[in-house]
Amino acid sequence: MDNPFLVEVTRGNLVESRHRGSIAVVDADGGTVLSLGDVERRVFPRSAVKAIQALPLIESGIADKYSLSDEEIALACASHSGEPEHVRVAQSMLAKAGRDATCLECGAHWPSGEAAKLALAAQGEKPNALHNNCSGKHAGFICLACGLDEDPRGYVKSAHPVQQAVRAALEDLTGASHTEEVSGIDGCSIPTYAIPLPSLAFGFAKFGAGVGLSSGYKSAAERIRQAVARHPFMVAGTDRFDTKLMTVLGERVFVKVGAEGVFCAAFPELGFGVALKADDGNGRAAEAMMAGLVLRFLQLADEQRAAVEALAQPVLKNWNGIEVGRIRPSSDFLQ
């Protein structure tokens, strides 16, 4: 099955590049709201499921045991830009568990935020694991291990109690089995499991609506959604899509990007969960699709609509600031 063209990139009067993709929107009963393309093809959700991966930390009571703040809970669900505030909060989470950055097993990389990267270089410094976009998630994993009285070492391995708890949460919410055969290694070294988009969307429908969940997961999901809505900067960063969208819409949308063109979302007021993937793994296409879905499904005030439209159809400028084209949902997608 050929996936449809969903996003196009223009230059002058022509379409220069085109992105295909697949989208599943599902309600909290698992009913199909929208299905575009081959949604049964398994997709690695990558970082798009960090909020579900954070459920055991809250549900276990360990977040409360360590008095984790809303900022810290938001960072546990983040793919952050490595800005100083993100680094500070990751460090604070580790300190609450009596640990430090040497326990992180995510690897180091330069901040993904351009300004943060250049500022770090200008200070003559090099990045460490706290700058890794996943450091908040990993700090949460270390808190979980310590709170369970487990040795955090090796917490990235699939056999470690931390990853077992994470996998159980993913299976519980999505209803899809997460087995070795469909697993890969994520950028930050934890396992990632490929599942169909409708399963992923179903998980986020339940996460957003709070239905079909144990009472522990239900209140954990609510706490995460509130924490992220209060601190949208923590889950991404300056000029990032997730931060901008949730700053505009607050608790009306929970949205999380993943690598390779994956995006997940919950629209709690409708009880809908969303999962999508750009075939080619391109993030610009995934962002335009997600903003397009928000415009399609949510009633927005004029100012909110304008802000989301700017995310759905960003203008492309060259090095002299001249407008050269734009990214936009294709006509197929807008129908």
Next chain:
Amino acid sequence: MDNPFLVEVTRGNLVESRHRGSIAVVDADGGTVLSLGDVERRVFPRSAVKAIQALPLIESGIADKYSLSDEEIALACASHSGEPEHVRVAQSMLAKAGRDATCLECGAHWPSGEAAKLALAAQGEKPNALHNNCSGKHAGFICLACGLDEDPRGYVKSAHPVQQAVRAALEDLTGASHTEEVSGIDGCSIPTYAIPLPSLAFGFAKFGAGVGLSSGYKSAAERIRQAVARHPFMVAGTDRFDTKLMTVLGERVFVKVGAEGVFCAAFPELGFGVALKADDGNGRAAEAMMAGLVLRFLQLADEQRAAVEALAQPVLKNWNGIEVGRIRPSSDFLQ
């Protein structure tokens, strides 16, 4: 017409992302050697035609008038990484025409080379137009303007004698008309014209084989190919595909990347020209396709073959250096 899957990106045992594209390989008589996908769809060649855009500088005798070196001629065809050597050579070209960086109209951006960018930031500096990946091409344009006794100001505009000469060279080699309706503005502010891939490939077949050209263009093309083969670092930079491929194969291949997944090449010994585009504009896919075509068409010694295979099927590692997958030509493409 649906373009075929040509490149896939794996994670674990699964294909995570897939790239479609189109490819035209043409001989110097314009005969079709290979045609994959919808090759009649117009494509903006972007920076892939810089070598053709540099022909007027040589053919006019102005490169000789200013005693441009092989390094400088190679840089005139470059999308360079903004490394110190690139900046030095661009500056030298401008000085030979009695000009400096204030004449560049390409805009400033941080070096595209990561190490060069971080080193510049560590020195507390900011980028200028010399760091722009197109600064060599623009320095060549300024030399051309000055050599023609034209005011270089506005040399990026389509009506300026520089762009008229450049457009004439593009039309002459490709045989395609370059009109306003199919034009867009490139990243560096000059016009770019969308033409079909076979026309683009035809231009590079003639460029590489030296047939079907005026004697002036023929010797200019030869000079450019030799200059680039002698200084492959100048056309791209550290760890860049074009530099690596031409370092291994010398004058046997002329290859040039363009933005948005475009690649052009000449295989002079076969008289073939190549033009390809990844539908989605992704450079990793375009690189894998180009390396795949080199493997398909050229007889290579074992060591050369191994080097090109590493470019066709790069291993993907995560932040801890663990192999997580690879990029590879799809089975359709390898047939």
